[in-house]
Amino acid sequence: MRTLFVLLDKEFRQFLRNPFMPKMTVAFPVMIMLVMPWVTSMDVRHIGVAVVDRDHSETSRRLAQKIANSDYFTLFALSDDFRGQLRNLEAGNVDAILELPDGFERDLESGNPQHVSISANGVNAMKGSLGTQYLMQTLSLTLAELSAERGRPAPADRVAVQYRYNPTLEYRNYMIPALMIMLLVMMCGFLPALNLVGEKESGTIEQINVTPVSQFVFTLAKLIPYWLIGLAVLTVAMTIGWLVYGLVPVGSLGSIYLAAALFILVMSGFGVIAANCSSNMQQTMFGMFFFVMIFILMSGLLTPIQSMPQWAQRITYALPPRYFIDIMRAVYLKGATVADMWPCYAALAGFAIVFNATAALTFRKQS
Structure with missing residues (x-):
């Protein structure tokens, strides 16, 4: 445990000394939550x-x-x-x-x-x-x-339409939970991967290789700061959603944070796999960008899965964000509970186990 704490102290110091990362970690979620809900609107006006x-x-x-x-x-x-x-x-x-x-x-x-x-x-x-x-x-x-x-009876409406869960049909209410997911993908997937590859490129990982630090402790020390950053970013995003847009989750915060913790484990494990299979920043960024584009376009983040062809709908079952998106929108807008969404929670837990086990197996304590 002492070794882990020493490595965590080193990671936090390294993160805070970086002239770009702390600013980006604060500015990125704030800008995404303040700007994107207004410009990524499917509402038709003018x-x-x-x-x-x-x-x-x-x-x-x-x-x-x-x-x-x-x-x-x-x-x-x-x-x-x-x-x-x-x-x-x-x-x-x-x-x-x-x-x-x-x-x-x-x-x-x-x-x-x-x-x-x-x-x-x-x-x-x-x-x-x-x-x-x-x-x-x-x-x-x-x-x-x-x-x-003019004193004439108005024509009777034969159809009464009631929009449940989003009565005003505001597209922002539909997109804000999705934007939170995009933030976690970037913060907890991209950043750990780039951090690990950065150790390879700078040569500092060679200093770790000659120490008795195990690969598990070393990887854990790399990931824990981004787990905490991810939860903090989610909290900031939900706070902005409440203060700026008046959108608060109908369901419990515990359901959201449990799903977020599982999804953070999934994305951080995926980031470690990408870093283990890459030798430089360019390879990592292109590899992560390829999969993130698939996550965004095919997981129901922007377009309904039901509108896709049958073959594409089958592929979405292998995409972790699909389950987190379903949970976030159901909890935020419908007030769903963990019991209601347990298949999605179980799927995220399964992905977390598989991705992190693969990350541990593909990691080699060598440069």
Whole structure:
């Protein structure tokens, strides 16, 4: 134990003397949590809409005003020239065209409204799809308001939609737990690997080789500081999520920290394997970057796993972040417990055992 404490003291001193690492450890999670939730948003806003008004009635003007006043839309033009607006759609100046036919208000009063045409730009499929849905919803709500103001019964809603766990459909609430996972991948995967390879390149590992320090104690001394840093970074990230975005976990903090501890063990073991198989910084960085890209793109961090092909979905079972992502989002948004998510906890524990055992077997106390 005394040897371990001496090595830990050496690691912390070496870390704090580094002119870059302490600053990066503090600045990186703060910047990620303050900036990324705003820029990595799948919410669709500022949809350019052109209204082709052939009716020129109070109802059509009311609809155009609603679109202009909405945060989701930008009223590009109000005209009666459909071909001209279609050219704007083809040029990418607008995202959707709302065409109100002649006699729209008259037919609406008689209870036999005409169909309203919406032409959307489908190049950006998500923006086109969501923009059309927003436009249809705005149209329905405006017509219901007009019916109520004129003393007519509003059309009955046949479908009642309730969004559970994320009532406002804020994409930030979905992404913030994922960003915490990215921080742990970087802090507890990349940094230990680069630290170990740095010992090889600088030649200081040769001084350890001639000492009676066992490979287990040496590796443990390399990893423990980053385990503590990872838990501290997670705490900072959750605090920023609470103070800046008002997002607090519905479930218990213990469930989050237990999953985080297992995931930190997984990533640190993976980092040691990468370092053991590399002889310089470049090899380590390229190897880690390759696998981290797979983790980010295929583990459900950015896109739903269910949207992937069947062969890709099978591959995701071999990716540790998949299970941690499921735990974080379930605990944060749904209030899930360890008992609810025990298969994911068991999978992380299994990965931790396999990765760290492999790291111990591939480590050789030689330069």
